[in-house]
Amino acid sequence: MFIRAGGALKKNLIRIALGLLLALVFFGHAAKFYQISLLNTLDAFVYDARLRLTAQGGVDERIVILDIDEKSLAEVGRWPWSRDTMAALVNKLFDSYEITLLGFDVVFAEPDRSSGLASLESMADGVLKNDTAFQSALKALRGELDFDKRFADALSKRPVVLGYYFTNLDQANRNGALPAPVLQPEDFKGRTVDFTSWSGFGGNLPEFQGKAISAGHFNPIVDFDGTSRRVPMLVEHEGKYYESLSLAMVRVLLGNPQVVPGYPEGEASSGPEWLDLPAEQGILRIPVDEYGASLIPYRGLQGSFTYLSAADALTGRLKQEQLKGKIVLLGTTAPGLMDLRVTPVGSTYPGVEIHANLVAGMLDSSIKQKPSYVLGADVLLLSLCTISLAFLLPILSPLRATVLASGILLAVACLNFLLWSSGLVMPLAAVLSAILTLYALNMSWGYFVETRSKRQFAELFGQYVPPELVDEMARDPERYSMDGKNAELTVLFSDVRGFTSISEGLDPKELTQLMNAYLGAMTRVVQKNRGTLDKYIGDAIMAFWGAPVADADHARHAVTTALEMQAELRTLDEPFKQRGWPALHIGIGINSGTMTVGDMGSKVRKSYTVMGDAVNLGSRLEGITKQYGVGIIVSDSTKALVKDVIYRELDRVRVKGKDEPVGIFEPLGVAGQIDKAAQDELKLWNQALRLYRQQDWDQAELQLYNLSRMCPDRYLYQVYAKRIAYCRANPPGESWDGVTTFETK
Numbered sequence: 001m002f003i004r005a006g007g008a009l010k011k012n013l014i015r016i017a018l019g020l021l022l023a024l025v026f027f028g029h030a031a032k033f034y035q036i037s038l039l040n041t042l043d044a045f046v047y048d049a050r051l052r053l054t055a056q057g058g059v060d061e062r063i064v065i066l067d068i069d070e071k072s073l074a075e076v077g078r079w080p081w082s083r084d085t086m087a088a089l090v091n092k093l094f095d096s097y098e099i100t101l102l103g104f105d106v107v108f109a110e111p112d113r114s115s116g117l118a119s120l121e122s123m124a125d126g127v128l129k130n131d132t133a134f135q136s137a138l139k140a141l142r143g144e145l146d147f148d149k150r151f152a153d154a155l156s157k158r159p160v161v162l163g164y165y166f167t168n169l170d171q172a173n174r175n176g177a178l179p180a181p182v183l184q185p186e187d188f189k190g191r192t193v194d195f196t197s198w199s200g201f202g203g204n205l206p207e208f209q210g211k212a213i214s215a216g217h218f219n220p221i222v223d224f225d226g227t228s229r230r231v232p233m234l235v236e237h238e239g240k241y242y243e244s245l246s247l248a249m250v251r252v253l254l255g256n257p258q259v260v261p262g263y264p265e266g267e268a269s270s271g272p273e274w275l276d277l278p279a280e281q282g283i284l285r286i287p288v289d290e291y292g293a294s295l296i297p298y299r300g301l302q303g304s305f306t307y308l309s310a311a312d313a314l315t316g317r318l319k320q321e322q323l324k325g326k327i328v329l330l331g332t333t334a335p336g337l338m339d340l341r342v343t344p345v346g347s348t349y350p351g352v353e354i355h356a357n358l359v360a361g362m363l364d365s366s367i368k369q370k371p372s373y374v375l376g377a378d379v380l381l382l383s384l385c386t387i388s389l390a391f392l393l394p395i396l397s398p399l400r401a402t403v404l405a406s407g408i409l410l411a412v413a414c415l416n417f418l419l420w421s422s423g424l425v426m427p428l429a430a431v432l433s434a435i436l437t438l439y440a441l442n443m444s445w446g447y448f449v450e451t452r453s454k455r456q457f458a459e460l461f462g463q464y465v466p467p468e469l470v471d472e473m474a475r476d477p478e479r480y481s482m483d484g485k486n487a488e489l490t491v492l493f494s495d496v497r498g499f500t501s502i503s504e505g506l507d508p509k510e511l512t513q514l515m516n517a518y519l520g521a522m523t524r525v526v527q528k529n530r531g532t533l534d535k536y537i538g539d540a541i542m543a544f545w546g547a548p549v550a551d552a553d554h555a556r557h558a559v560t561t562a563l564e565m566q567a568e569l570r571t572l573d574e575p576f577k578q579r580g581w582p583a584l585h586i587g588i589g590i591n592s593g594t595m596t597v598g599d600m601g602s603k604v605r606k607s608y609t610v611m612g613d614a615v616n617l618g619s620r621l622e623g624i625t626k627q628y629g630v631g632i633i634v635s636d637s638t639k640a641l642v643k644d645v646i647y648r649e650l651d652r653v654r655v656k657g658k659d660e661p662v663g664i665f666e667p668l669g670v671a672g673q674i675d676k677a678a679q680d681e682l683k684l685w686n687q688a689l690r691l692y693r694q695q696d697w698d699q700a701e702l703q704l705y706n707l708s709r710m711c712p713d714r715y716l717y718q719v720y721a722k723r724i725a726y727c728r729a730n731p732p733g734e735s736w737d738g739v740t741t742f743e744t745k
Contacts, residue, residue, distance in 0.1 A: 012394035015445050019390030019438050026386060026434040030379045042429035044225055048344035050420055055300045063356045064306045064323060068332035072311035079337055083112040083147035089314050090154040097323035103161040103249045105218055105331035105352040108204045109176045112147040148207060155211040161248045162208060162215040166198030166235060176203030179215040181240035182259045193271045195292035197236040216248030220354060221293055228341045230293040231358055233275055233286060246358035254279035273371045286362055287369030295368045296354055297361030298345045305356045329356050370425040382431045386438060393442040405439040484598030489546035490558040490638060491615050493622035496539040497585040514581050521568050529561040534609050544610050547597040555592045555641035559667050562588045562632045587631060589622030592638040620655035624742060629715025636663035644671050648682055649689060654741040661739040681710055693738040697724050
């Protein structure tokens with residue numbers, strides 16, 4: 001078995017090498033030596049499909065999105081609203097509706113001058129500087145007209161988290177104030193940190209930032225295809241690290257615990273794979289990738305959280321139970337305010353709901369993780385699959401190759417889905433594409449290259465061997481050639497009796513039709529029994545078994561062919577009679593032995609044929625069939641190889657060109673298929689032949705007389721009756737060996 005496998009590998013070396021080369025291409029992508037954009041696109045598609053398929057669904061009642069929607073803009077006015085309006089809204093949310101936490105998915109970067117206070121103060125410092133009444137009135141109104149202060153006071157000492165953004169478009173952009181960083185460079189000392197880095201920012205006014213309990217950025221990571229799948233929990237700006245809006249909100253809910261980076265055990269220089277938030281309730285762990293980002297755990301399509309109109313909250317139209325104890329995120333779905341994003345669950349998805357999903361995911365510990373070891377696992381899995389397939393697919397049949405590739409494909413997909421269900425994200429596109437590509441390569445190779453080999457074999461051997469043997473040879477073409485070699489084979493010769501007189505009685509057209517019908521029928525029998533058609537010699541047929549395809553039963557197939565040829569010949573009698581053609585009779589000679597087989601001839605013409613003494617003997621046996629009045633003669637060497645056929649021994653002969661005598665036999669049929677009458681006749685014949693060889697002429701003659709009465713048309717009995725008569729007249733002597741010598745072919 002190992003030898004066969006080794007031969008198959010050697011035969012398919014080119015296919016295996018191409019398979020390994022393809023595996024190497026996918027390996028480089030998986031190992032991130034380079035990136036193949038198509039595979040990245042497929043991976044993104046697979047990730048999105050898994051996300052949608054396994055999304056939790058339903059509505060999370062803990063978080064409410066206060067929506068600056070079209071209705072709010074119509075009632076309150078265009079955005080941004082005045083700060084006194086925002087102050088009123090904040091006060092109402094906490095005082096009337098008793099919310100737990102408020103997060104802003106908007107930024108307050110510019111002072112509010114809508115009250116006219118700036119103009120009044122300019123007048124107070126100018127033309128009305130000495131107007132005591134004006135100064136007194138302004139002093140009394142200043143608190144009411146300072147909208148920014150009113151908003152800052154509304155934020156003060158309340159669980160409010162402001163939002164801001166980072167940018168790299170304008171490095172000089174430093175608007176507003178940033179909150180205090182959550183981590184310093186020394187917190188990552190000695191480790192490689194590859195967090196997203198930003199050069200500029202757009203923050204809130206310092207007075208707002210100073211009053212708010214916290215703030216976080218609302219920058220998602222936009223992937224290569226424009227889709228938001230991750231948000232960086234920590235980003236770097238000027239060497240310091242700032243948290244996201246969702247992380248800041250969760251920290252406020254937990255009492256503002258310190259962010260503690262978490263590292264895999266034994267990796268002293270790698271970046272964090274998670275962030276821990278130690279709280280009274282225990283440690284809340286948030287998975288992050290090498291860029292410090294977390295995958296957004298989308299709960300479902302837009303609307304996975306309750307949306308309430310900001311205008312309804314501002315005017316008090318909401319019931320208290322709709323907001324009491326809720327986590328509130330203030331954002332917008334109005335198209336004109338440009339906070340709609342492309343996500344795996346929607347092409348126009350509100351950015352504010354992204355943060356809601358992250359807050360809910362952190363609280364539920366449902367954020368998927370993609371640790372650094374996923375890279376190694378992906379590379380290992382891809383290597384195992386592709387290397388195995390590269391070696392196995394070329395040596396398997398198409399059906400088995402399909403079953404193997406499908407099985408591995410299914411196993412990889414199921415493993416990936418199980419890991420996903422347990423919270424671990426592994427790439428899938430590279431390994432699936434590699435499996436399918438290797439399968440396609442081998443099927444294409446089989447279709448194009450091996451089909452060409454089959455055509456070549458058909459051209460070389462198709463005129464000699466049946467199509468099924470050509471198919472068998474094409475599976476392993478290296479094993480077959482037309483080069484000469486010695487092998488034990490069986491050869492068959494057949495010839496039409498009295499063909500000269502038959503041809504003289506037919507015109508050329510009829511003779512051609514007769515021969516085509518006869519040779520066609522006989523050739524089908526030869527090929528049906530896996531024979532190699534050597535040639536037609538006029539009306540004669542030469543065929544052999546055991547080459548080019550090895551055949552352990554070459555002798556049996558030849559004997560079976562001879563019996564079936566005689567039977568098939570009788571089926572031609574009636575159609576020949578209807579056309580006025582004579583019935584045909586043939587003689588067949590068969591011999592087994594060592595022969596030289598190969599492509600022989602000259603540059604002008606070659607033929608795949610057999611040569612040698614064993615071939616010549618087969619031809620001689622066909623020639624002497626008419627001497628015994630039988631249709632088939634096989635040699636003793638053929639008889640010895642086919643033991644389950646019943647034979648009638650005919651004689652021991654010395655044919656022309658050979659000194660050694662050969663036993664010759666007539667096959668009667670397969671054992672168990674010979675009727676009793678034929679068996680009784682055979683017993684009598686064997687006794688007669690034994691008596692003949694003992695020179696007991698009288699008893700032998702008596703047996704032959706009885707046999708002739710049983711079968712008066714059996715010419716063999718007449719032959720031996722004449723021999724006995726001759727031997728009586730010419731006694732052969734005691735040294736007689738009973739061998740008949742033929743001096744002619």
